[in-house]
Every structure is written in C-alpha cells, then in structure tokens.
Amino acid sequence: xxxxxxxxxxxxLAHIGQVPPDPFYDAAVRSMTMSWHNFFFGAFEPxxxxxxxxxxxxxWLQVISVKLLGFSSTTLKLPEAFAGTASVPLLYVTxxxxxxxxxxxxxxxxxxxxxxxxxxxxxxxxDGVMMLTLVLALAAFxxxxxxxxxxxxxxxxxxxxxxxxxKLLESxxxxxxxxxxxxxxxxxxxxxxxxGLAIGGGxxxxxxxxxxxxxxxxxxxxxxxxxxxxxxxxxxAAFVFNGTDRLGGKTPELGTTEFEAGHHYPVATQEERDHIxxxxxxxxRLLATVGPLSGERLGLEIVAALLLGIPAxxxxxxxxxNAPPGEDEPQEExxxxxxxxxxxxxxxxxxxxxxALFSHQIRLxxxxxxxxxxxxxxxxxxxxxxxxxxxxxxxxxVRLAILVVALALIVYYGERLTYGYTIEWWLSxxxxxxxxxxxxxxxxxWLAMRVRGLAAGGVIAMTLVAxxxxxxxxxxxxxxxxxxxxxxxxxxxxxxxxxxxxxxxAHQDGAFYELAAESATAVGSLIVQDxxxxxxxxxxxxxxxxxxxxxxxxxxxxxxxxxxxNTFCAGAARSVNPACSEPARWVRAHGTDVSFKAGLSHxxxxxxxxxxxx
Numbered sequence: 001x002x003x004x005x006x007x008x009x010x011x012x013l014a015h016i017g018q019v020p021p022d023p024f025y026d027a028a029v030r031s032m033t034m035s036w037h038n039f040f041f042g043a044f045e046p047x048x049x050x051x052x053x054x055x056x057x058x059x060w061l062q063v064i065s066v067k068l069l070g071f072s073s074t075t076l077k078l079p080e081a082f083a084g085t086a087s088v089p090l091l092y093v094t095x096x097x098x099x100x101x102x103x104x105x106x107x108x109x110x111x112x113x114x115x116x117x118x119x120x121x122x123x124x125x126x127d128g129v130m131m132l133t134l135v136l137a138l139a140a141f142x143x144x145x146x147x148x149x150x151x152x153x154x155x156x157x158x159x160x161x162x163x164x165x166x167k168l169l170e171s172x173x174x175x176x177x178x179x180x181x182x183x184x185x186x187x188x189x190x191x192x193x194x195x196g197l198a199i200g201g202g203x204x205x206x207x208x209x210x211x212x213x214x215x216x217x218x219x220x221x222x223x224x225x226x227x228x229x230x231x232x233x234x235x236x237a238a239f240v241f242n243g244t245d246r247l248g249g250k251t252p253e254l255g256t257t258e259f260e261a262g263h264h265y266p267v268a269t270q271e272e273r274d275h276i277x278x279x280x281x282x283x284x285r286l287l288a289t290v291g292p293l294s295g296e297r298l299g300l301e302i303v304a305a306l307l308l309g310i311p312a313x314x315x316x317x318x319x320x321x322n323a324p325p326g327e328d329e330p331q332e333e334x335x336x337x338x339x340x341x342x343x344x345x346x347x348x349x350x351x352x353x354x355x356a357l358f359s360h361q362i363r364l365x366x367x368x369x370x371x372x373x374x375x376x377x378x379x380x381x382x383x384x385x386x387x388x389x390x391x392x393x394x395x396x397x398v399r400l401a402i403l404v405v406a407l408a409l410i411v412y413y414g415e416r417l418t419y420g421y422t423i424e425w426w427l428s429x430x431x432x433x434x435x436x437x438x439x440x441x442x443x444x445x446w447l448a449m450r451v452r453g454l455a456a457g458g459v460i461a462m463t464l465v466a467x468x469x470x471x472x473x474x475x476x477x478x479x480x481x482x483x484x485x486x487x488x489x490x491x492x493x494x495x496x497x498x499x500x501x502x503x504x505x506a507h508q509d510g511a512f513y514e515l516a517a518e519s520a521t522a523v524g525s526l527i528v529q530d531x532x533x534x535x536x537x538x539x540x541x542x543x544x545x546x547x548x549x550x551x552x553x554x555x556x557x558x559x560x561x562x563x564x565x566n567t568f569c570a571g572a573a574r575s576v577n578p579a580c581s582e583p584a585r586w587v588r589a590h591g592t593d594v595s596f597k598a599g600l601s602h603x604x605x606x607x608x609x610x611x612x613x614x
Contacts, residue, residue, distance in 0.1 A: 001092055001108060008088040008112035011475050012081040012121040015482065017074035022124045022486030023524030026076055028052045029062045030528050033071070039063060041215065041224050047513065047533030050520050050545070053228035053237045055211045057165045058126030073124075080128040084121025087132045088112045091377060094139040097146060098343050099316075099382045102460055107381025109464055114377060115297035115474040120367045122479075123486040130167035131370040133159050134174045138374060141178055141346075145185030145339050150196050153182055157200035161207025168242045173354050173371030175204075181346025185338045212238060227520050228540045241540070246363050265290070267419075274483070281360045286369075287413075292485070293366045295417045296474040298376070303413055304467045305351065305376050307406035308383025311399075313344035315386065343382070350375035367485045380467070387439065388459035400439050403459070407432035407466055414470050424473040431465030438462055490524025496566070499599030500606065501530050504562060509613060516551065516563040516587070516609070519578040523564060535560050537583040541576045548586045551609075561612040562594075563587045566605055 024044075031046045032039045038048050042056025052059070061079035069075040088108045096104030111117060121128040140156030143149075160178065163171035179197060186193045215223055215234050225232040228241035266272045273290040287299040295303075317340060354372025358364060387403040389396070411425070411432050418425045438458030477483075492500070504514050514532035517523045520539045527534060535554065536545045546554075554560045565587060569580035578584060591607030598606050 001089055001105065004092075004105070004108050004112050005085065005089050009081075009085045011113065011118050011479070012084050014479050016077050016081060016122050017072065018482050019073070019077065019122050019484045020482065020486070020488065021073050021076060021528075022484075023488065023490035023492075023528060024521060025052065025059065025062075025124055025126075025486070027490060027524040027527035028056065029059055029066060029076060030071065030531050032056065032059060032063050033067060034531065037222070043224050044227060044520065044524075045527055045534040045536070046531055047535075048224055049533075050536050050539060051224035051226050051234070053226055053241055053540075054126070054168060055165045055234070055238070057162070057211065058129045058167075061129065062124065076124045077122060080121050080124060080126070083129040083132040084117055087117075087128075087135050087374070090132070090135050090139060091374060094135065094142050095378050095381050097142050098339055098378075100385050102388065102457075103381045103385035105381070106384040106460055106464060107377045110301055110380045110468065111373070111377035113468050113472045113475055114301055114373060115471050115478060116293065116366055116369055116485075117373050118475050119297070119478050119483050119485050120370055123367070123484045125367055125486050126166050127170070127367040127370040130163050130171055131373060133163040133166060134171065134371070135374050137163065137174070137178055138181075138378075141182050141185070141342075142339070144182060145342050146335060148187045148335075150199070153186065153196055153200050154203050156182070157203040158207045161204045161210070164204075164208035165211050167371075168238050169246070170368055170371045173357060174350055174375075176353060177346045177350030177375070180349050181342045184345045185342025187334070187338065225539060225545060230543070247361060274481070278364055278366070281362060283359055285359045286355060289416055289419075293364070293369070294474075295413065296470055297366070297478075298369060298373075300410065300413060300417065300467065300470055301376050301380055302351075302355065304406065304410055305379040305383060307409065308387060308402065308463075309351075309379030310348060310383075311402050312383045312386030313340075313348060313379070316340040316382075317344050347375050347379050347382075351379055365485065365487075384460050384463045384467075387463070388442070388456045396443055400436075400443065403439055403463070404436055407435060407463070410467055417470060424470050427469045428466050431462045431467075431469060434462035435459050435466060490521050490527075492523065492525050492566070495601055496605070497526055497529065500564065501526060503594075503598035503606070505530065507561070509558070509561060511559055511561045513554070513560040514562075515606075516546070516560050516583075518563070518565045518567065518581070518584045518587075520545070522566055522578070537563070537587075538578040538581045542578045542581045544581055544583060546583055548583050551583055551586070552611075555609050555611045558612075561609055563591060563607045563609055564605060565607065568604070 028042055028044050031043045034046050035048065038046065041048070042052045042059055044050045044052055058079070062076055065075045065078050088111050091111050092104040092108035095107040137156045137159035140152050140159055144152035144156060156178065160171065160175060182200070183193050183197055186196055212235055226234045226237035229236035230240065265276045267290055273294070274292055276291045278291050278293050279285050279288050286293065286302060287295050289295055350372055354369065354375060358369050387399045389399065411429050414425050414428045415421065438455045442455035442459060512533055513535040514530060516535040516537055518537050520536040523534055539545050565579060565584055567577065567579040569577060569585070574580040587607050587609065590610040593603050594608050595603045595605040600606060
C-alpha cells in the first residue's frame, strides 16, 4: 500500500504547477486571503461585492495552502492533489474491512490510476476533496456495520453533509446508496435501523445546510451577491443554478463547446480526440472512445467493475466470499453476512445511480463523475479479488468463466479505445492471458496450498494489468499534455492582461475599484494578478448588478475611473450577453476609448468613464 500510495501521489503531483489554473476559483482564493468577510463568504473579488456560486469550504483549504506556502499555481492545487492521494489508502482500509485485504489492494490500485480522478486531483476545483469526504462517509458506515454502533453511522452522515458543503448536489449521487448500505448492514430490528437512519438524516441536513444557514445570520447588505443566482441568494445559487439548471441544462455553460451531432471531428492524434466535447446524453455516453470523458479515462474501469464486481457481490450474498476474521463466532458470522449484504446493495446502487445520472445529465463536466468514482474502484477491487479466490467449490468454475468473458470484453474494448494494436493494448492482452493462466493454476488440486495462494495473487496482479494498463497510459498522456478539468472562465489573454494591468495601476488616481467589468466572470485572471477590487456591471446571464444610476454615482465619488468591455453586443442571444446590458451600452456610448493608449491590440476594450479625470 505504501508503494501504491506513493505512485498515486506521483501521478497527482508531477508537473502540477504547469497545469493551467482556474481563474474563476483562483480569483476567489486571492480575494479570500484579504479579509475574514471575504474568507467566510467566498468573495470573488477583493471588494466583497459578489461571491462564487458554491459554499467556499474547499477554497478555505486552498487559502490555508497559499497562506502557508505562498500564492502559486502549485499551492492552489495541493489540497486537491493531497485529497486524491489520501483517498487511495482510505479506500484500501474501507474495502479491506468490507471484503478482504486483496480486494482492498485492488480497489486502491484502481483508484490510484483512474485517469479522471488523476486529472481532477491535478486541477484547482473542489471535486477531489468532495470525493474524499464520500470515501470517509463510506468508511464510517463500514465501521458502523462492523461494530453496530450508531455513533459511526452519525459520523458517516456528518461526512456526507460536509461533502454537500463542498460540491452541493454532486455529492447526492452517493446518498441513496450509503443510506441503503447502512440500512442493510446495521444490526437490530427494522424499526431500530429506520430510527438510526432518521437520526442520521437529521445530522446530515444540519451539517449540509450549516454554511448556507450561517450566511443568513448576516445583514442582507453584508452578504455578497452569489454569482449564478437570480436573486443574489447563496441558497438560490445552490439549489437552482447548481441544481435544477444543471440537470436540465437551462443555462449555457461559459467557456465550453457543445457537441454537434453529425460534425466531423478530427481524431488523428490523442490531443484532437481529447478536445472533442462530451457527447449528448445516451446510454453509452460514458463508454465513448473520444473526448474528455472517454473510455480510457473512466469507461474501461466501469466495464470491469460491472463485469467482475456485480457477480462477486451477488455470490457474496450466499456466503461465498472471503470470510471475515473470527467467522467461527456466531456474532462475527452475523456481522460478516450483514456486511456482504450491505456491500451488495449499497455499492451496486451507487454504481447504477452514477451511470444513469451522468449518462443522461444534459450539462456535464468530467469532474462531476467524482460523485461515484469510489464505487467504481471498490467494485472493481472486490470483483478482481473474488475471481482470484482458489476455492475448491464448483463456483470456482463459474468465476473462471466470468473472468475469461470479462477479460475478453475488456481487451476488445481496449482495442477500440487505443485505435489499434498499440503497445498498451498488447500489455493488456498479455495481462488477460496471464490472469487466465494463473486462474487455471490456482484450480489445480495437486499444488500445495501455499503455491495455490500465490497463483491467486497472480490472478489479481495480471487482471489489474489487463484492466489498468490503458488507463495508466492515459494518465501519462494527461500529465504530458498538462490536462486540466478546471476550465478557463475569466482567463484574459496575456496580450491584454499585462498592458491592461500596467496602465490601470498607473492611472488609478485613488479610485477604490481597479475597473468596472462587464461580467462577473470576465476578469478572474486580472484579479489573481492585481488583487484589486472590481466593480461588476452584470452577473451571470447578463443580469444587471450595477445600474447606470449607481455607476454614475460611483464615478462622481471618484471610486471607479475605467471600464473593461471585452465582448461585443452581437448575435441572437442578446438578452444573456453582458455586452448588451444597459450599463455596458451606456459605457460605450459615453466613455472614452483608451484601449490603444493602454497598449491593447485593438479598440473597444478599455474605456475611461465619463466624468473621470484624464
């Protein structure tokens, strides 16, 4: 496990400082370091007028990181990288208690190299931390089933509440499954178990809504306007913008390209295949051969987890699984049966909910699937350990047949993912053949038990090679290409940002705001660089935040002298274009274009506001 964890850390930390940053969240971290007010609310700009669209729990970790180690691209990503790394040994401990040490090793290995998790952990978003809290919740529920103690159940519910505080509704993918896990696994009567779940549900709600409730303790004028909301409320941003709108796709996704059916996308190189947008909702969306959520990065492990994990969990219900220590004791035997029952119901439901949701969700980022990656890795580990068992029962033949069929399908799918018989495909094939050979050796009756045990270990090792060699190659490619899943919302081109910053800092004349920006998401990288307050003319979907009357008043008070309008009012969707908003049109009509004076490449970008001194 030490070697596996070290490998996971290497994959997540190698060249992490060269991965493109996320200007939107990085601007918030920069602003949050400047006051306790900004820190608590997750203020997007140093003036604290607007905040990010989510609770800032994860960003608190990033603030601590940059405060201790300095503000840099690396320190911004360290909490995510450490969270992704920590999930590996924690998942091992959890699956070991749930099933066996061999299953724990296999699950930890699968999590360590899962490409979508590696990419997420190398990006400065909050999904990796959210995923770690889900593993913590699963670990607590496993301890609750083992011990029968309700305290562990409540601890797991609290961990789930923290997961909601980190990434809101994305964490709910695990909620039904973990509730089923606890119900099936906890001892006692049905009424007692339902009572425990009800109490746990109360703990979950209290923790999950703690930050949102705490924001209401402040006067309305002290609360920043939550970007994405329709009324400035953090509750609205949480449950509408990041809830129903995400599921229904009602709002456009900034900075992304939608998949076009029938469009010819080039696939000659890996980079071209990776830049194809995620496909439209379909039952096979997670098995796509191209795109940022391709089978190399997730689908291959999903296929292996389903083919091997579901039969293992079903056989576990009949007691044909690794027996827990002390199974000769009736109490321990009962706990082992409850654990297998909980694992079968909980993990299978977690997998199926994740597959169904992310196959049909309209708006989807690859990082969202962190809501069920622990279930993928856990089921894969349990399935691999199960087929490797050298039991002398007739079911060992069934396991051998399942292993052969599963590996054949995996190798076939791997050939499609690698676009031919590449070196990693040949290694996958050799791993599959090796696993089958070791499985046949493990069934040989005349071998000593010790040798048969080693053969079972060979099945595990070779099966993992067959399944994971292609994802591991995808990890190396992602590291070489500096792949990030964070997006570039608010990233200004260097040809604009550097001259803009230099000119503004030299011509502020005591103004409080560095500039007025047409959109709340347009100048994130400038905030990261200069750490100056910015006046937002609009928030999401061009909702007016600063009226023309208010803008005139701030100009008269000398608080703002310049406005930056980096898009143009054109096209059909003018109602959601910030460049078409009333304050932006007023600036263009009455301001003085100083773009060329500031050293910008073309006009119509930077305006000196009317009434501001030259």
